[in-house]
Amino acid sequence: MNTKQLQYFLATAEQRSITAAAKKLDIAQPAISLQLANLEHELKVKLFERDFRGMTLTETGIKFEKHAKKILMQIQIAKSDVTQSENECLGKVVVGLSQSVCNVLSMELLNEIEHRYENIELTFRVGPSYIVDNWLSENKIDIALCYDDSEFLDSKANVIELIREDLFLYISEKPQNPAYSELKLYSAIPFVDLQNYEIFMPDKQDALSKLLVQTADDSGIKLKTKDAFGQMMTTLHFVTQGLGLVVCPSSSTFHLEQSKHIRGIKIVAPRLQQKVHLIKAEQIESNSAVDAIFELIREVTASVHGKNDWRGTLLDKKYYLPQVIDIETFVEG
Structure with missing residues (x-):
């Protein structure tokens, strides 16, 4: 019926x-x-x-x-x-996030807002993880997406563990450096083997840089690195041209993988992951627009994870939908 x-x-x-x-x-x-x-x-x-x-x-x-x-x-x-x-949800909401997270979430969020919340103005402030933390402490943003080392994870703020994203070693489909040619054959690489290659490294204060250095120390190796460019897309442009390697999550690169410009090699032994948290600023008491965007980020994260654009372990299961092969069985069940 x-x-x-x-x-x-x-x-x-x-x-x-x-x-x-x-x-x-x-x-x-x-x-x-x-x-x-x-x-x-x-x-x-x-x-x-x-x-x-x-x-x-x-x-x-x-x-x-x-x-x-x-x-x-x-x-x-x-x-x-x-x-x-x-319709009662109105106002401006400012979200602070990294370039990679913005890359995978921004378009989906804006599309959903256009259809659901026409009276909400969503603004993104994009920067390295430590800068996002600063914005949050200075009350310059309403919502933040932060990493494991954020100083706000033990605070009284509304914090949700969103996803534990996998990190990959990314290489061009057409590497120019002969030293990278053998990597074209790899589907996975042990972390210790990264010491054999020069890798673009973000700012030392960035969460990703700290994770790589700490994991290298724990593994008893020293990584050969060179400074990444300020903008993620500039660094990725060099990688797609076959002029370098970079370690980052699929949220940074899914569009380049889909267009066959770049390929990810899984890092193993140990599996390299970093946890992303969704945080609502403490000064926000009761704001329907902020609450709506907070929930929408949770929903869109589950969606892009389900499409394999943001790979890793989805920790926030509220909007998780399992992949269904037989839709009729799923509906009846």
Whole structure:
């Protein structure tokens, strides 16, 4: 049973004719006939008496008419309630995040806001992890996406563990340096083997840089590094041209992987991951717009993870949907 069947049923009951109901609803007559037949088959009852005078409701049909009206009324009330609630969300929301996270979330977030929250203005402040922390402490942003070493993880702020992202060694599909050629054959590489290659490294204060240095120290090796460019996309441009290697999450590179400009090699022994947290600024007490964006980030994260654009372990399961092969089995289950 669906709302379309209920609408067609009520229109036919009112007009006492499928032809008249079709004209009122401005749809084809066979469509109404099919939906009414499906409805009677599902309910296993006869809803209409059909004769030369038209269509009249049976006693069962009269009872069902009352329920159909109530159902459609409740649906309309629910729609109005939700629409009103979302329309009440208004104002400016500032989100601080890294370049890689912005790369994977920004377009999805803006598209969803356009359809759901037309009165919310979303602004991104993009910078290294330690700068995002500074913005949060200085109350310059409403929401932050931070990493493991953030000073705010033990605070009273609203913190959610979002995802533990996998880190990969990225190489061009057409490396210019002969030393990189053998890497084209690798699907995975032990962390200690990274010492054999020169790698672009972000600012020493950045969470990713700290993780790489700490893991190298724990593994008893020293990485050969060169300074990355200020902008992530500039560094990635050099990598796609076959002029260097970089370690970063798939959130930075998924679009380049899809276009076959770059390829990720999984880092193992140990598996290299960093945890991303979603944090609401402490000064935010009750703000419907901030709350809406906070929830939307959780939802969009689950979506891009499900599409394999942001790879790793999804920690926030609120909006997680398992991959379904048999949709009918999933719906019935």
